[in-house]
Structures are given as structure tokens and as C-alpha cells.
Amino acid sequence: MTTMESLIGLVNRIQRACTVLGDYGGGDNTFSSLWEALPSVAVVGGQSSGKSSVLESIVGRDFLPRGSGIVTRRPLVLQLHKTDEGSQEYAEFLHLPKRRFTDFGAVRNEIQEETDRITGKTKQISPVPIHLSIYSPNVVNLTLIDLPGLTKVAVEGQPETIVEDIETMVRSYVEKPNCIILAISPANQDIATSDAIKLAREVDPSGDRTFGVLTKLDLMDKGTNALDVLEGRSYRLQHPWVGIVNRSQADINKNVDMIVARRKEREYFATSPDYGHLASKMGSEYLAKLLSQHLENVIRSRIPSITSLINKSIDELESEMDHLGRPIALDAGAQLYTVLEVCRAFERIFKEHLDGGRPGGDRIYGVFDNQLPAALKKLPFDRHLSLQNVRRVVSEADGYQPHLIAPEQGYRRLIEGALNYFRGPAEASVDAVHFVLKELVRKSIGETQELKRFPTLQADIAAAANEALERFRDESKKTVVRLVDMESSYLTVDFFRKLPQEVENKGGNPQAPVTDRYGEGHFRRIGSNVSSYVGMVSDTLKNTIPKAVVFCQVKEAKQSLLARFYTQLGKKEGKQLSQMLDEDPALMERRQQCAKRLELYKAARDEIDSVSWTR
Numbered sequence: 001m002t003t004m005e006s007l008i009g010l011v012n013r014i015q016r017a018c019t020v021l022g023d024y025g026g027g028d029n030t031f032s033s034l035w036e037a038l039p040s041v042a043v044v045g046g047q048s049s050g051k052s053s054v055l056e057s058i059v060g061r062d063f064l065p066r067g068s069g070i071v072t073r074r075p076l077v078l079q080l081h082k083t084d085e086g087s088q089e090y091a092e093f094l095h096l097p098k099r100r101f102t103d104f105g106a107v108r109n110e111i112q113e114e115t116d117r118i119t120g121k122t123k124q125i126s127p128v129p130i131h132l133s134i135y136s137p138n139v140v141n142l143t144l145i146d147l148p149g150l151t152k153v154a155v156e157g158q159p160e161t162i163v164e165d166i167e168t169m170v171r172s173y174v175e176k177p178n179c180i181i182l183a184i185s186p187a188n189q190d191i192a193t194s195d196a197i198k199l200a201r202e203v204d205p206s207g208d209r210t211f212g213v214l215t216k217l218d219l220m221d222k223g224t225n226a227l228d229v230l231e232g233r234s235y236r237l238q239h240p241w242v243g244i245v246n247r248s249q250a251d252i253n254k255n256v257d258m259i260v261a262r263r264k265e266r267e268y269f270a271t272s273p274d275y276g277h278l279a280s281k282m283g284s285e286y287l288a289k290l291l292s293q294h295l296e297n298v299i300r301s302r303i304p305s306i307t308s309l310i311n312k313s314i315d316e317l318e319s320e321m322d323h324l325g326r327p328i329a330l331d332a333g334a335q336l337y338t339v340l341e342v343c344r345a346f347e348r349i350f351k352e353h354l355d356g357g358r359p360g361g362d363r364i365y366g367v368f369d370n371q372l373p374a375a376l377k378k379l380p381f382d383r384h385l386s387l388q389n390v391r392r393v394v395s396e397a398d399g400y401q402p403h404l405i406a407p408e409q410g411y412r413r414l415i416e417g418a419l420n421y422f423r424g425p426a427e428a429s430v431d432a433v434h435f436v437l438k439e440l441v442r443k444s445i446g447e448t449q450e451l452k453r454f455p456t457l458q459a460d461i462a463a464a465a466n467e468a469l470e471r472f473r474d475e476s477k478k479t480v481v482r483l484v485d486m487e488s489s490y491l492t493v494d495f496f497r498k499l500p501q502e503v504e505n506k507g508g509n510p511q512a513p514v515t516d517r518y519g520e521g522h523f524r525r526i527g528s529n530v531s532s533y534v535g536m537v538s539d540t541l542k543n544t545i546p547k548a549v550v551f552c553q554v555k556e557a558k559q560s561l562l563a564r565f566y567t568q569l570g571k572k573e574g575k576q577l578s579q580m581l582d583e584d585p586a587l588m589e590r591r592q593q594c595a596k597r598l599e600l601y602k603a604a605r606d607e608i609d610s611v612s613w614t615r
């Protein structure tokens, strides 16, 4: 008994948790349904087949709404809990957890009102179940789901589609492989025309999970009996048919007590000439026990697959939660911590791009190894040091008094003019590296998983990093321009000392005319001297510009890309921090749903663990 109570109770508790979280099968299919994995008994029957009467008889109480038209418009999950003999009967609704109903007339009203609460007075139907638990010594442990009666015509006030809507809803329950179908048919109607059997045959052709119930045996025409059905000859099912005699309308009007009705039913079968030999397997009490036992067996056999579904779902949900990121705490300290964590993750990735491990850093070397030398090579020194220009510059520098030995001023002007050209490639290298760094920031932001959920913080980090890169660029430009300026501020004396003297040069050729001093050869020599001096400077800058760029931009970016951002962060208030951690609403919603599901599955796992002795 303990086992039975606990197993059915276990499924009851999980079912209730499912309903609270909006899982009642069907509907939202972004998550696998736990509800659908749980075995349940659904009661199906045509209108007036005696469905309500069977349920009330199993419970031993009048508690279902009555009336014309479609009364049951939401599934009613009826959980029966057997209590000790002599204890008081009471009912409880899941939606009114603190209230105990001892008056079953009030239960009936509450079912009606709760139905209307969701469906309105429009007489629509809704798949959201009402959960009712009944605690009584007169019940067996069993869970039944009462569904709207199958109908053929809509009555006044009901939408035209109701006939189809009801069938769709009932079908959505009974087609699930874990659903046990309690198919109610009246004996005073041809079984071939039974709505319940028609539907059961469709969804469970082997009859494995269908229990046939025949009501109104007492209303059959005199001289006829239902033995062909009850003995499985008319329509064969894997489980034996159960015949029932409920209270007649007259009994209901006279308020015949349910317990009395049960006794009368027992007597009916015991004394019936037709069914006497089946008496021990007929009646609503027998039906309740049969179902309870069967449900327990099914649950026991399903526990391993339910457990594995739960474990699989927990794994999936946890990995999705990891992917979505855990929820952020509300206090400023924790928020600051989160922001810093995310920033560090970004910085780590950015550094990997520079130091290797991730691609991109090599493009900076590309600037130094290709772009800069190529740009230096392309500088228009040929033009600047053309014979014509050398002569012009030197003559202009000399003024009215041509130089006597060497054109000191001319040299200086030519060299200064040439050195100015180096600014271009120097600044271009700074810009090129700046763009590489900027691109790496963009890439790193994209690659920081932790940042994906915070679009605002993402934009803040991007802005702070780019602002820092701009600053580094300015500093770097100043430095490289300074390197160039330094070259013109003081020329390398050694170079000129080592230059062969023109006079000595001509020593080998004493006949050379003195006028040559102002001739072509003279200026060509000047040009060539300046050119080799500039070549030497070019070689120096080819080495020093990269040093300056790395020092001012690359190293700074590695060390203090977000330094200012961190300082500003320290001054921020809780509200500003939470604005930074503003998440994408769709993502928040998804996380909330995942968290809720995870809670459900974990609760279900705990429930199952708590009855571990079932194995």
C-alpha cells in the first residue's frame, strides 16, 4: 500500500509542479514536456454517457457541476488520496492552496467559477487544467483527468467550432503514449456508435491502454444484455470491460447518497441473472481499484525512462543556462564584479590576438616589414636631389656670395628638405597599426562570449577601447614625428667627416678646371652625398619608427586599453552599473523560462529520489 500511495502521489506532485509552470502537454513546445512523460488516466465519453456519474461514484461524492450544454470546459485533474478510516473528507484546489473544502457543494461551485475565470462566460474551452485533490477514506489512490464530453452539435451560445475544438483537446490527451484511456460508453446505445470507443480505436488500435466502461446497464431494454460487450466479443480490448450502474436521474433528484448508491450497485450485480458470474469484476468500486493498480504498475515501469528524460533535460537546460549566462545579482558590488569579469575576458582575448594564439597580431609586423619599407622606398628623393634642384637649392642658400669650399648651407637645406619627407611614412605607420588594433578590438568584442548578453556594456567597452586607441595614436604620432625632427635637428657629423674631400678627389686630375666647382659634376656629387646621408637616416628610421609605434600603441593597448574605463567604473553608482548590464529582453525571458524548467526538473528528480525504494 505504501508503495502504491507513494508512486501515484509522486506523479501527482510532479503533475502539480508541471501545471504551476505551465506544462500541461501541448502548447509551448520549445521544451520537452514532462507532463507528457507521466502516466495518467483520461476519462473520455460522449455527452450523457455517464462520465460525471462514474467519476463521482469513484470518489463517492457529488461534486461535479451539472447542467445542460458543455459543463466540463477545462480538463479537471482529479487526484484522489486515500486517508485513514474515520478521518474527515476534504478537497483542495491547486489554485487555492490554503483552503480546505469540506462542503462538496462548494467544490462544485469553485470548479464552475474557476472554469469561467479562464474561459469567460463565452462557453469556450481551455486546455489549462484545474487541479483538485480529494482526501478521503472512501477513495483509492488514483489520478483521473476529466475531459469535456465529446459532442456532435454546438448548443446556443457556444461557438460553432466547439465540436471540433473539444475533439482536438481530448485527442491531444489520449494520443500521448503514456495516457491510459478510460472510455465510457452507455449500454443502452450500440457500442459501434460510441464516441469514446471510436476515438480510442483511432489512437490506441491495439487496445493496450484503453479501459472500456459500460454504464447504464440497468437502462437496457428488457430481455437484452451487454454480455457481448462485457465479455469482449463485440469490441476486444487488452483489459477486461467493466460494467457500471450509476444513480439514475431520479436517484440524483432524490439526493440518494453515493455510498448508498455504491451498495445498490453491488447488489445489482450480485443478484443479476445476466451478470452474476461477473459480479466480482463489475461496479465502480472495482473499477477504481483496477485503475489504481494498473496506474501504479505503469508508473513503476515508466520510472526509469522518466528519470532519464529528467536527467537529459537537466543537462540540456544547464548547458543552455551556461550559454545564456547566469542571472546577475542586484547589488552594486556584484554588478561591478560582473562588469570587471566581462572586461577581463575581453582583455584576455584582445591580448591573445596581439601575442599570438589568435590571428591578427602578425598584421602589425606586416606594417613594419612591408608597408613602412615600401613607403620609404617610394619617397621622391630622385626628384628632390635632381641636378636641377640641387643646383637651385645650393645657389639659393649661397645668395650673392657663392660657397668657397663646401656648400654648408646648401647641404643643410637639401638634407632638411629630404628629411621632411619621412613624416609621411612615419605617420602612415602609426595609422596603419591603429587600424589593425581597432579591428582587433572589434574582433575581440565579437569573440567575448560573456559580452554577448550585454549590448550596452559591449558598446561601452568598444567606445572606451577606441577612445584609448585614439589617444595612443596621438601620442605615437607625436613620437615618430619627433624622431624625424630629431634627425634634422642635429646631423651625424661622422658621416661628413668620412666624406672624401672634393679637392683631394680632384688630386688625381690636376688638369681639372677650377670652374668645375660650380659645374654639373660638383652638384651631382652634392646630390649623391645628400642621397647617401638620407639613405642612412632612412635605415635608422626603418628601425626606430617600429620601436616608437610598439612602445606608444601596442604596448599601451596591451597594458592599459581599459585603464581609464576602470577608473570611471569605480565612480559609478548602482543604477549606472545596472544600466550597463542591461540585457537583451528576449534573452532574459529565455533564461527565466529555462530557470523555471530547470527548477521543475530538479524538483521532479528530488521527488523520484525520495521514493528510491521503488526499485
Ligand SMILES: Nc1nc2c(ncn2[C@@H]2O[C@H](COP(=O)(O)OP(=O)(O)OP(=O)(O)O)[C@@H](O)[C@H]2O)c(=O)[nH]1
Pocket: 045, 046, 047, 048, 049, 050, 051, 052, 053, 054, 069, 071, 072, 149, 215, 216, 217, 218, 219, 244, 245, 246, 247, 248, 249, 250, 252
Ligand atoms: N439509470 C442510470 N442512469 C444513469 C447511469 N449513468 C448515468 N445515468 C444518468 O444519465 C444522465 C447523464 O449522466 P452524466 O453522468 O451526467 O453523464 P455525462 O457523460 O457526465 O454527461 P454530460 O456531463 O452532459 O456530458 C444523468 O441523468 C444520470 O443520472 C446509469 O448507470 N444508470
